Amino acid sequence: MENLSRRGVLSLGVALGLVGVADGAKAWAWPSADSVAGAGTGADPEYVWDSATDPLMAALLENGSVPSINTAMAGWVNNADPLPGGFPAELTAHLRQVNRLPSWADRTKLTRAADFNRRRDTYLFMLYGLGSGIMSTVIPREARSVYWSAGGADMQDRAAKTFTFGYDLSQLKAFEPTGQFVVTANKTRLVHAAVRHLLPRSPHWTSGADQDIPISAADILVTFHSLGTYVRSKLIEWKVPFPAADQEAFLHSWQVALHLLGVPDEYIPKTWAAAEAQSAQVLTPILAPTTEGIKLAEELLGLTAQIDLGVTRGFLNEFVRYVLSDEVGDWLGLRRDPVAAALVRTAWPAYIKFREGLSPIMPGTFYLVDQFVRALAMLFLNKGSSGATTPITIPTGNRPG
Template sequence: MDGLSRRKMLIVSGGALGALGALGTSAWAWSPSGSVAGAGAGADPRWVWDPEADPVVASILDRGLVGEVNRLLRTWTRNDQPLPAGLPEDLRAFMEQARRLPAWADQAKLDRAADFVTTKGTYLILLYGLGGGMLSCAIPNEARAVYYSKGGADLKDRAAKTGKLGYDLQEPNAYRPDGRMIVTAVKTRLVHAAVRHLLPQSPHWPKDGGQIPISQNDMLVTWHTLPTYVMRKLTEWRVRIGSAESAAFLHIWQVTAHMLGIKDEYIPASWDAADAQSKQVLDPVLATTREGVDLADKILTISAKGITPDGSTRPLVNSLARHIVGDRVAGMAAIPREFLLDPLVGTGFPVWVALRENLIPLPLVPQITRTIDDAIRKYILFYLSGGRQINIEIPDMNRPS
């Protein structure tokens, strides 16, 4: 039975209602009037996946074509580049549709977002990497999906591939013809579709009512760990952001959500709508899992080794990560407590922000802030160094062990 039929069965057999009860969660109550579409059927996104991509990619996997498709797609890197010759016809047709920007994409806003992303780049990378990275470990559905999929076996490689999306989004021409973000988003959409087909076949995936992974709801949950969370933290840190910049930053992420296959009726139209949806979908699902704890430990080690190859900055990375995500999420991800450093970072980090925002003069900067600044600079360099030459590839199997 292919992925689509299995999914249909789950829905038709009343699996949706049964599982809703089993999840103990309430019905979907976020109104599509708050979305970029402004209207919609209001279907619960826990039971919607990616009906355009999923059957095509499942069929590519079943026909044993993934190796060849990946080989061809390695040459497809720029937004304006024609798709490579030789792709299977169904995949080519899907990708031609998927690479189109939505009619509501506004290039002037995307350009303004590029300015914002350039000036606030350091905060963004820190918040995507350590903030979003740790949060994703406290999202059980995501932690399990990442752990048991192919990339779970080589987290350094996986982190670099995920970093590529942040890197391409950070480029001033992200969605312009010579940019790379359309390519990266469409490839990621293919990867997610493959994971939906492959993971339910993993021996580690729950057999009794185990949900097909990466639903539209899961996508929204993760999306909120990125722009919504970033904006909340920047506001909390009192980073100055103009209203046009803030709207532009939301816009580039709305476009990205669309390009990743999130339906327009679920994409928040405003920050208020995003905050409301985040409270509904993200806050209640945060929890600890064995898989999330393991992933968090590996991500923190990779980050520390990116700063100092011997990994000696791991305690500082622990403290920074705890400071960024707070004690609750740090506890869920089992970030070790650093009894000496945690209070120091607690006072030194706000000074680092104030310094960057030109709110305090240099002589008043304590040593811990200089240490934080040095570590963050190296972290950003490490993060960016992975960006350009990495290929996002469709997986052909789950985690082997």
């Protein structure tokens, strides 16, 4: 794993639209006063996992109940659905505590966030899909755990499941009783708890691990910044109109999502300024290539290329370079395509300007870019290629090798 110099980290942070790198590198220095809880223990989230879920899931894996839980889980979809009768009593008791919105959730903001997600879906597809999605492959711990977990062996299926999370989060009624996000987040929380038990048993994962147990609260915050914090900064950089109320609502939906994923409230940033400060501390300094990440990026971009996006793989590579920097593109070995590079760098800003009514001139490349965006959106809206949500299931093992 490559270690970046402080200067390298700073320039990469700027290229990604992320605020620089915090001082004091390793020690946890983010103030809990800036969290939604407003106070906390100050404990380093690097060593915080999910004490409410992890021991329970470990026991369920050990006693062989997970396959029947997965069967029962298929019918548990909407937020208002009763917990499945087929769940073991201890799982039901646990979910009764956590399968609900936090007391501080603000329904007005959540509704606005859903509306924002709908209004801005074009940019969100592009940024989550090609920005955050590929960024996840240069987050070493995420890349290694995704690669060596069972799901790593079938990236198409895994990508479809991840779509489910984003899709359910972006529905208008995501957090309402008829929506599905609270359930999807809780299923994901169970999956993460299972991974914490399973991965330390994989010799492949342990051989390169710099932690004993994967997916700490700090790791989840890192992923949040690669998604929400990154997307917000790019929208601002691209001059997409983004009123303060939309920004606040967007943050709020992520705050609730993090809570539902089991991150303690004392680590969930209260404001975007607090989120950026945290991102500077936890995300920017750790970005680096890994063998696993390079393979995952190739698979993910290959998957996208399988579907006809109306553009070449060169265009796709260059779009990734455009949103994530050449440095990341080089790490991942994305083949250069100078013609496509020039096209992306002129066509995309022109496309945004025209779409947002900031320029009356329709660029000649409008339809090319629009076709690309629509194809990617369809991929997302079709929830993968099957047309049905791919159910999230709890793994019972790791990737064999």
